[in-house]
Amino acid sequence: MRKIYTLIMSALVLGFCGCAGVSPEAEAGVKVEKVVSTYKIGAYADVESTKSKLASAGFDVVGTYKTDAGTSILYTNAAMKAMANKPTRGLAAVGRILVDDERKQISIANPVYFGKAFMQKEYSHATASAALGSLEKAFGPLSDSSDKWEFAGLAGYHFMVGMPYYEDMSIVGEGTTADLVAKAQAAKGTTAVVKLSDDRYVAFVSLDRRTNGFVKKIGTQNGQLLPWAVLIEGGQAKALSAKYFIAISYPLLTMTEFMTIATVPGAVEADLKKIFK
Structure with missing residues (x-):
């Protein structure tokens, strides 16, 4: 009876957190961190400096948008667009950086985190990790945000039972x-x-x-x-x-x-x- 109870409770926990699935290594084809930060935090740079650093790292800046904390910068490159050029996957083609004037930092939406969430079984860790590597080289040492999630659960992420998944557009x-x-x-x-x-x-x-x-x-x-x-x-x-x-x-x-x-x-x-x- 205890064993059955344990199995039921485990299933409920997996249902709430969306972490069911095979190991990160099996899903991505390569070893990745078990828990992935949502954002990468770097030293402050103004908008023009951030755009210049993105360009020098091989990215195309496609737009900027003023937010309450600073400026959101949108960027892409050929590899990101090629990876995402599939039905329902296009949202992974463009990355985001917040130039946070309020906290005097930059906050980069982690391409591994959002890439896995948006691309799911079609995720390319080679593409996402290469993008992250280029960003780390361009912006210097980056730290993990307090926001994070288990890599294996990102493809099936939902807030809780009854809440939508990625595909529920x-x-x-x-x-x-x-x-x-x-x-x-x-x-x-x-x-x-x-x-x-x-x-x-x-x-x-x-x-x-x-x-x-x-x-x-x-x-x-x-x-x-x-x-x-x-x-x-x-x-x-x-x-x-x-x-x-x-x-x-x-x-x-x-x-x-x-x-x-x-x-x-x-x-x-x-x-x-x-x-x-």
């Missing part, structure tokens, strides 16, 4: 690729529209100012999740569920803290649908 618009791209480009505050192929683009669009205010409630230190990314492919504009994207960007977020922004997921979807209507 919201359809915020439909039409031809050209039409959807044009709507994204014409929207007020759009930061970038990145082409991956003739039928696959990633647009970074601005939410309503009131909607954006949720970042101040739960922590501006992770503010590089703005601007919001929208994947355009196959006649649809698709966005990660806000419940998923906020949770994976703030893995230390508690249920109590999440409840303080309970109206935000609906507001995000409404804002995006206005852009692509």
Whole structure:
């Protein structure tokens, strides 16, 4: 009886944390850290210096976006775009760095963490670790953020039972690729529209100012999740569920803290649908 009880409790724990699956080595094909930091923290550099360092490391800066803590910088390279140029995977093509004027640091969204979460079984550790290596070389010693998650659980991450997974995207618009791209480009505050192929683009669009205010409630230190990314492919504009994207960007977020922004997921979807209507 005790053995059966233990098995049931183990299954419940795995269901809540999304950590079920094979070992990191088996999933990625190479050895990786068991627990991966969500962000890499480096010495402060202003926006122009950060952009220059990215360029010198072989990255293309595709846009900048002003946040409550500083400036979010979007970057990519050929390898990242090639890895992500697959159905539903395009969001992994572009990385994010927050130039945090408030804390006088830079915060880099870890390409290993978000690469595994977004690419799942199609994740390339060679590509993600190469991107991270280039960033470490460009920005000097980087420390781990307090935010982190088990690598093996990232592909199946969800906040808790009943909450959405990566694949539970919201359809915020439909039409031809050209039409959807044009709507994204014409929207007020759009930061970038990145082409991956003739039928696959990633647009970074601005939410309503009131909607954006949720970042101040739960922590501006992770503010590089703005601007919001929208994947355009196959006649649809698709966005990660806000419940998923906020949770994976703030893995230390508690249920109590999440409840303080309970109206935000609906507001995000409404804002995006206005852009692509």
